[in-house]
Amino acid sequence: MDWKSVLSQSPLFSDVPPSAWERIAASARLRSVQPGDLVFHQGEAAQCAYVMVAGRVRLVQHTAEGKDVTMATFAPGDALGLIMALSGDPYPGSAEALADSQLAVLPGELLRDLMHDHAPFAVRIVDMLSDRLREAHQRIRELSAERVQQRIARSLVRLARRTGLKQADGSIYLDVRLSRQDLAQLNGTTLETVSRTLTAWERDRIIDAGREQITIRDPHKLVLIAEDVGEEI
Amino acid sequence: MDWKSVLSQSPLFSDVPPSAWERIAASARLRSVQPGDLVFHQGEAAQCAYVMVAGRVRLVQHTAEGKDVTMATFAPGDALGLIMALSGDPYPGSAEALADSQLAVLPGELLRDLMHDHAPFAVRIVDMLSDRLREAHQRIRELSAERVQQRIARSLVRLARRTGLKQADGSIYLDVRLSRQDLAQLNGTTLETVSRTLTAWERDRIIDAGREQITIRDPHKLVLIAEDVGEEI
DNA sequence: CGGCACGTTGAAGGGCTTCAAGCTCTGTGG
DNA sequence: CCACAGAGCTTGAAGCCCTTCAACGTGCCG
Numbered sequence: 001m002d003w004k005s006v007l008s009q010s011p012l013f014s015d016v017p018p019s020a021w022e023r024i025a026a027s028a029r030l031r032s033v034q035p036g037d038l039v040f041h042q043g044e045a046a047q048c049a050y051v052m053v054a055g056r057v058r059l060v061q062h063t064a065e066g067k068d069v070t071m072a073t074f075a076p077g078d079a080l081g082l083i084m085a086l087s088g089d090p091y092p093g094s095a096e097a098l099a100d101s102q103l104a105v106l107p108g109e110l111l112r113d114l115m116h117d118h119a120p121f122a123v124r125i126v127d128m129l130s131d132r133l134r135e136a137h138q139r140i141r142e143l144s145a146e147r148v149q150q151r152i153a154r155s156l157v158r159l160a161r162r163t164g165l166k167q168a169d170g171s172i173y174l175d176v177r178l179s180r181q182d183l184a185q186l187n188g189t190t191l192e193t194v195s196r197t198l199t200a201w202e203r204d205r206i207i208d209a210g211r212e213q214i215t216i217r218d219p220h221k222l223v224l225i226a227e228d229v230g231e232e233i
Numbered sequence: 234m235d236w237k238s239v240l241s242q243s244p245l246f247s248d249v250p251p252s253a254w255e256r257i258a259a260s261a262r263l264r265s266v267q268p269g270d271l272v273f274h275q276g277e278a279a280q281c282a283y284v285m286v287a288g289r290v291r292l293v294q295h296t297a298e299g300k301d302v303t304m305a306t307f308a309p310g311d312a313l314g315l316i317m318a319l320s321g322d323p324y325p326g327s328a329e330a331l332a333d334s335q336l337a338v339l340p341g342e343l344l345r346d347l348m349h350d351h352a353p354f355a356v357r358i359v360d361m362l363s364d365r366l367r368e369a370h371q372r373i374r375e376l377s378a379e380r381v382q383q384r385i386a387r388s389l390v391r392l393a394r395r396t397g398l399k400q401a402d403g404s405i406y407l408d409v410r411l412s413r414q415d416l417a418q419l420n421g422t423t424l425e426t427v428s429r430t431l432t433a434w435e436r437d438r439i440i441d442a443g444r445e446q447i448t449i450r451d452p453h454k455l456v457l458i459a460e461d462v463g464e465e466i
Numbered sequence: 467c468g469g470c471a472c473g474t475t476g477a478a479g480g481g482c483t484t485c486a487a488g489c490t491c492t493g494t495g496g
Numbered sequence: 497c498c499a500c501a502g503a504g505c506t507t508g509a510a511g512c513c514c515t516t517c518a519a520c521g522t523g524c525c526g
Contacts, residue, residue, distance in 0.1 A: 413505065
């Protein structure tokens with residue numbers, strides 16, 4: 001299918017009237033990236049926002065000490081770089097492709113104009129930002145109050161909901177390349193700790209862990225760990 | 234000064250045309266709260282958003298295990314509960330007054346209408362949410378990658394910028410009631426750890442710490458701790 | 467088949483939490 | 497005015513969770 005029609009079905013543009021659509025089509029370009037490519041670099045001044053057409057991209061922040069922290073991952077339909085494109089500020093992180101991906105490139109100016117001319121479009125953006133903010137707050141709470149085990153369990157449960165493929169035997173296969181390092185960056189821990197944790201869960205038949213792939217055998221137990229049940233009263 | 238005129242000068246409403254102002258004035262009410270009062274409760278369905286007129290309020294999330302995490306604090310001009318008022322979802326946290334405060338109460342419906350009728354107003358909201366999201370991401374990065382010491386130093390530096398009163402001798406007095414517990418909730422740690430850290434800094438003449446109040450004697454050193462300088466190459 | 471990225475495992479240790487006890491202010495009511 | 501209750505703070509001791517460093521295994525792909 002034509003990428004522009006995919007774009008027009010993105011939640012971001014669902015409320016844009018047909019009249020404005022020509023303008024979007026005229027300004028938007030398509031960009032293809034391969035795994036490991038950076039869509040944009042941390043610190044770079046933002047000219048554009050992106051809407052995922054295909055593939056998977058993650059937003060990473062590099063700290064001064066050389067650690068990487070994964071802030072979010074994006075699937076088709078999601079928008080990234082919105083805030084920065086609107087304000088023109090430097091990107092606070094880098095966007096790294098996790099798979100072969102295609103993104104629609106949208107000039108910041110176009111977005112600004114659309115927002116001013118079409119209030120419902122601005123409302124859509126408010127909605128998207130609201131969701132992101134809620135997620136961010138949830139992660140702050142987790143990082144502040146929960147143990148590493150819990151946080152890892154939580155991210156597996158979340159991934160299961162997003163990309164899980166239910167198998168015949170009831171287990172859930174996570175349809176993403178997911179290294180120990182990736183899980184560490186998602187949860188603010190080290191790959192060694194992730195490895196030990198997964199090994200322990202494999203011993204307890206809660207998951208099957210392979211190279212960059214995980215199957216959840218016992219989703220219920222994983223949720224119990226995520227919710228830290230087991231010592232109530 | 235009339236609280237409605239204060240409200241009209243909030244950044245939130247700076248782009249609302251005079252024509253809409255009557256409508257805002259008609260729907261808005263004023264609410265006064267005392268320290269410790271909750272403006273709204275976690276879990277409660279959101280009907281309204283609030284704009285700070287005077288005082289200071291913080292947003293707290295209670296975890297299942299009974300720990301509290303402070304998500305943000307609000308000063309006059311700031312808006313809280315925006316997201317939830319727009320969507321009608323339950324508040325994900327409680328808003329607790331830290332001082333005698335006054336807030337303008339705005340029905341969610343009013344905000345929704347304003348956004349649809351006046352795009353520039355929606356743009357303001359996008360700006361505010363953008364700032365909040367940026368802050369949240371920064372905190373996630375800090376919580377993921379930094380030590381407790383660093384994070385405490387950082388929050389003191391931040392508070393100094395927001396509410397610091399420069400003294401004659403160059404030190405900075407933080408003009409907020411700030412208990413060890415508060416600092417702990419801000420940084421995802423315990424009051425004991427905060428106490429020990431502050432005591433150590435007091436020994437090193439970096440701060441003066443009293444009961445619920447802190448003066449920064451050597452802001453430069455505090456920044457160095459926050460940035461974790463001292464072991465580069 | 468060699469290199470490299472991914473993963474496992476062990477050992478050591480430190481940062482931080484947890485529990486516990488006691489101290490020091492502040493404010494309040496008799 | 498003073499005493500006392502309670503909130504805020506300090507300090508110690510114990511220990512665990514997690515990191516860090518290090519060495520080695522493993523499988524994929526050129």
